[in-house]
Amino acid sequence: MISSKVGSPVTGDDFFDRESEQRDVWEFLRGDDLLLLAPRRVGKTSLMLRLRDTAHKHQLEAAYISVAGAEDEPAFVRKLCEGVSGLDASSDVLRHLKKGKLARWLKRIKKVSVAQIGLELGPGSPWEDVGAQLVEALDREGGRRLILVDEVPVFVLSLLRQDSSGARARKFLTWFRELRQHPDRQGRLRWLLAGSIGLDTVAARLHLGDTINDLYVVRLGPFDRETARTFLVSLGLAHDFSMSAGVVEHFLDRVGWLIPYHLQLLFRELRSRCTDQSSPPDIEAVDAVFEDLVSPSKRAYFDYWRQRLHEELGQPDAERAITLLNAVAKDPEGTSREVLEQQLSESISDADERVDGLRYLLDVLESDGYLVETGKRHRFRSPLLREFWLRRVAP
Ligand SMILES: Nc1ncnc2c1ncn2[C@@H]1O[C@H](COP(=O)(O)OP(=O)(O)O)[C@@H](O)[C@H]1O
Ligand SMILES: [Mg+2]
Numbered sequence: 001m002i003s004s005k006v007g008s009p010v011t012g013d014d015f016f017d018r019e020s021e022q023r024d025v026w027e028f029l030r031g032d033d034l035l036l037l038a039p040r041r042v043g044k045t046s047l048m049l050r051l052r053d054t055a056h057k058h059q060l061e062a063a064y065i066s067v068a069g070a071e072d073e074p075a076f077v078r079k080l081c082e083g084v085s086g087l088d089a090s091s092d093v094l095r096h097l098k099k100g101k102l103a104r105w106l107k108r109i110k111k112v113s114v115a116q117i118g119l120e121l122g123p124g125s126p127w128e129d130v131g132a133q134l135v136e137a138l139d140r141e142g143g144r145r146l147i148l149v150d151e152v153p154v155f156v157l158s159l160l161r162q163d164s165s166g167a168r169a170r171k172f173l174t175w176f177r178e179l180r181q182h183p184d185r186q187g188r189l190r191w192l193l194a195g196s197i198g199l200d201t202v203a204a205r206l207h208l209g210d211t212i213n214d215l216y217v218v219r220l221g222p223f224d225r226e227t228a229r230t231f232l233v234s235l236g237l238a239h240d241f242s243m244s245a246g247v248v249e250h251f252l253d254r255v256g257w258l259i260p261y262h263l264q265l266l267f268r269e270l271r272s273r274c275t276d277q278s279s280p281p282d283i284e285a286v287d288a289v290f291e292d293l294v295s296p297s298k299r300a301y302f303d304y305w306r307q308r309l310h311e312e313l314g315q316p317d318a319e320r321a322i323t324l325l326n327a328v329a330k331d332p333e334g335t336s337r338e339v340l341e342q343q344l345s346e347s348i349s350d351a352d353e354r355v356d357g358l359r360y361l362l363d364v365l366e367s368d369g370y371l372v373e374t375g376k377r378h379r380f381r382s383p384l385l386r387e388f389w390l391r392r393v394a395p
Contacts, residue, residue: 001238004271006264009045011053016231016260018047021220025051026058028216029146029190033180035212036194038220039369039381040308041261044194047220048148051192060146060190063087068151072162073172074121076155077131080147081118084134089141090114096137102129128175135179139189146190153195153202154312161314166206173203173211181214191215201363228258235267241274243281250283254290257369257382265301269293294387302388305370313364320347321361326394328371329386334379337362 005014025047028034038044048064055062063083070076084093094114098106106112109120114134121127138145159169180191193215200217203209223231229248236243243251251270255262269289274281292298309318327343328335341358348354362378365371372381380386 002234003238004235004264004268006261006268009049010043011046011049015046015050016234017223017227018043018050021047021218022050022054025192025218028218029058029060029192032216033191033214034193035200035215035217036192036220037200037217037367038194038196039259039367040196040305042220042222042259042369043261044196044220045150046260048150048192048194051146052148055146060144061087061089062146062148064148064150066150067155070155071158072123073159074123074125074127076172077127077134078118078121080131080134081114081121083147084138085113085115085118087138087145089138089143089145092141093134093137096140097130097133100133100136102126102133131175131179132182135189136182136184139185139187142188144188144190146192149191149193151195152193156202157312157314160202160206166208169206170208170211173208177211177214196368201360201367205360222258223260223263225252225258228252228255228263231260231263232267235264239271241271241281243270247281247283247286251286254286254383256384259369259382262382262384265293266290290384290387293384294391296392299388299392302385302392305385305388306393316347317357317361320344320357321365322393323347324358324361324365325370325380325389328378328380329389329394332379332383332386334374334377336377340378 001013002016003014010016025034025036036044036048045066052062052064063086065079065083067076067079070079084090087093090113094112097114097117098112105126106117109116117130121130156169156173159172160166162168200209200212203212222228229252232243232248232251235241251266252258255266266286266289269292270281270285273289273292274285293301306322309321312318313321323343324340327340337358340362341354344354344358348357362371362373366373369381370385371378380389
């Protein structure tokens with residue numbers, strides 16, 4: 001039975017639906033490597049773990065890695081080694097590596113295992129060759145495999161911060177593409193890369209589009225209303241917490257952007273507010289929970305949206321993005337592009353540069369789930385996040 005979980009990725013019985021998305025991914029993976037894009041908290045990691053756990057039904061063995069914390073290229077390959085070391089083919093891969101061009105380098109390592117090779121990868125180590133050899137070995141050994149790599153754009157952005165010319169990010173992405181697309185490959189190894197900030201947006205800005213254009217883009221969205229309703233009712237049943245149809249509909253109206261995380265969050269808060277079984281949840285309780293979630297005591301839930309801008313965009317772009325979001329938050333109907341352009345006039349004086357900068361920031365903010373454009377106006381995608389922004393961030 002499903003249980004309510006807020007925060008960490010969900011697996012097993014707690015994972016709800018995403019049936020058509022899973023079907024699509026397996027279908028697309030027959031011919032292509034994929035790039036899974038969705039704003040944060042939409043459920044990418046949960047979906048990836050589901051794909052990993054069900055890969056055997058599709059005659060694949062899968063490994064999941066997250067490269068969010070990898071600080072440089074050797075660390076990226078270290079993560080890859082960790083992932084590969086969990087595969088059945090790990091010892092075959094090791095044999096292949098020992099025979100290949102890294103044989104001499106490997107002699108230095110005492111107890112050799114794929115995981116151990118990863119641990120030896122520090123600055124100045126042959127990370128490019130280790131990565132290439134790993135992939136070559138996986139492609140050669142019998143059996144089909146899938147490597148799921150989470151948070152790729154976060155890693156690319158961190159390379160970009162370390163070298164703002166983009167040369168290092170380009171070198172890495174070119175190397176990574178080469179891993180996937182080498183002409184000698186038999187095609188037994190498949191990749192699914194994922195991330196929240198649109199890697200496509202970042203790549204296009206750096207003129208790096210060619211380094212990821214082998215990937216077929218799959219976008220993960222919110223639940224549709226029917227799915228969200230069933231999800232909520234299932235959570236209610238599982239927790240012996242019944243909500244009337246009217247309460248469920250009001251709940252869905254207020255959440256607005258029906259990502260599973262927001263549904264889980266409001267459900268948990270509603271449940272803890274209405275512990276007294278004699279007073280079942282009503283519309284006022286839903287409204288009270290909504291108010292409470294954007295109050296200072298609950299700021300941790302949404303503060304993250306502000307912090308991540310700093311982590312991912314760095315300065316001056318993070319500050320510019322905040323300026324734009326402040327302006328957008330003021331009007332529930334959203335803001336026009338002209339008004340947003342004026343907001344940037346202080347920080348970018350050149351008109352052409354300003355238009356470019358605005359386009360980039362809006363692309364990022366849209367692909368990352370902050371904003372959505374409807375009828376030439378930009379507005380917050382989630383009413384919850386807009387409320388938070390208005391009360392806690394905007395001056
Ligand atoms: N399929 C799902 N079923 C139930 N809850 C989900 C599902 N997907 C996501 N969630 C909820 O959303 C939260 C964030 O999910 P996660 O997979 O970490 O998103 P992302 O990787 O896109 O940031 C989870 O903690 C859980 O509360
Ligand atoms: Mg994730």
